[in-house]
Amino acid sequence: MRFKTSDIVFLGLACAGGLACWYQGGWPFVIAGLAEAVGLLLMVMPQLVAGLLMGGLIARLVSRDKVASLLGRQSGIRGLLLASAAGAVTPGGPFTSFPIVHALWVAGADAGALIAYLTAWALIGLNRLIVWELPFMGVEFTLVRVLVSLPLPILAGLIARMLVRSPLLAMKKAPAE
Amino acid sequence: MIAAALVIWAIVVALAVPVWRREGAHGLKAASQSALDTGRALMIRLPLALLAASFLMQVLPVAKLVSIIGPQSGLTGILLASVIGGLMPGGPMTSFPLALVVLQGGAGVPQITALITGWSVFALHRVLAYEAPIMGWRFVGLRLASSLILPVAAGLGAQALLILIH
Numbered sequence: 001m002r003f004k005t006s007d008i009v010f011l012g013l014a015c016a017g018g019l020a021c022w023y024q025g026g027w028p029f030v031i032a033g034l035a036e037a038v039g040l041l042l043m044v045m046p047q048l049v050a051g052l053l054m055g056g057l058i059a060r061l062v063s064r065d066k067v068a069s070l071l072g073r074q075s076g077i078r079g080l081l082l083a084s085a086a087g088a089v090t091p092g093g094p095f096t097s098f099p100i101v102h103a104l105w106v107a108g109a110d111a112g113a114l115i116a117y118l119t120a121w122a123l124i125g126l127n128r129l130i131v132w133e134l135p136f137m138g139v140e141f142t143l144v145r146v147l148v149s150l151p152l153p154i155l156a157g158l159i160a161r162m163l164v165r166s167p168l169l170a171m172k173k174a175p176a177e
Numbered sequence: 178m179i180a181a182a183l184v185i186w187a188i189v190v191a192l193a194v195p196v197w198r199r200e201g202a203h204g205l206k207a208a209s210q211s212a213l214d215t216g217r218a219l220m221i222r223l224p225l226a227l228l229a230a231s232f233l234m235q236v237l238p239v240a241k242l243v244s245i246i247g248p249q250s251g252l253t254g255i256l257l258a259s260v261i262g263g264l265m266p267g268g269p270m271t272s273f274p275l276a277l278v279v280l281q282g283g284a285g286v287p288q289i290t291a292l293i294t295g296w297s298v299f300a301l302h303r304v305l306a307y308e309a310p311i312m313g314w315r316f317v318g319l320r321l322a323s324s325l326i327l328p329v330a331a332g333l334g335a336q337a338l339l340i341l342i343h
Contacts, residue, residue, distance in 0.1 A: 010225035017232025036231035056208035057192040148334030160323035
């Protein structure tokens, strides 16, 4: 376990947040924040471990050639549609989706497909829709938001395929397995 | 929440079976090893990120938010809501309750659509806690650049759709 720069950023953020809480409401606010954080951590841990395992297992199951032909640079709009559909049905939070994205990257998916997948997961993920948005925001709001969001993953994937050609935003080569 | 966890673990088992049948214990071990490698980056960061998000939730000024993203705020409101959404900390368990409070407080539907879209695609805390450690900053930069117009597109789309159905 090593302490890196971004860990220090987080430590700073947590301290600043804690200070702001203390400034506004004293210790009760700080303790409420702490309790919330512990609760969240306990809640996501089992799913995080499952997500990491899913990523590792998928990396063993899918063949590089297949992913590259289905989701690679030459996969066209079909590849983006497929990636978006996969993203929309991926269950769980970032603790499941990012390990899967990493596995797909290693297996040969291109930037456009990865970004279409993530955007679909974030915007029209069925799991979040059913568990969170419908109960909180109601049917009408959810319908309006989902309808206007349907084309967005494809759009993001197309933009990514354009941007990735510029040297400034070119992708690193995928890490070897 | 428990149902969601059960479904996810069922999928893990469903994936583990074919790996085991194809490669035996060796395949399962290799899969766990790669899971461990990816997970190591999160061990310090995740608890700190959750702590930061929980603290910030306690002090966010909701009433002020509502006044600048009302239904009459138009494109400016949509732009502001996109930015606010992107900076909003926490997962769906904190942001949907917050979005509901803001909507009931009188914010506009297109603006809240932009806010939720901004939160969904930019999600600063998610970038810092998961995306950057797992995928690297180059990927993050490319994805954010590709997603810049999405919240505004969603907000404007919602506005058009609302005019159409009402």
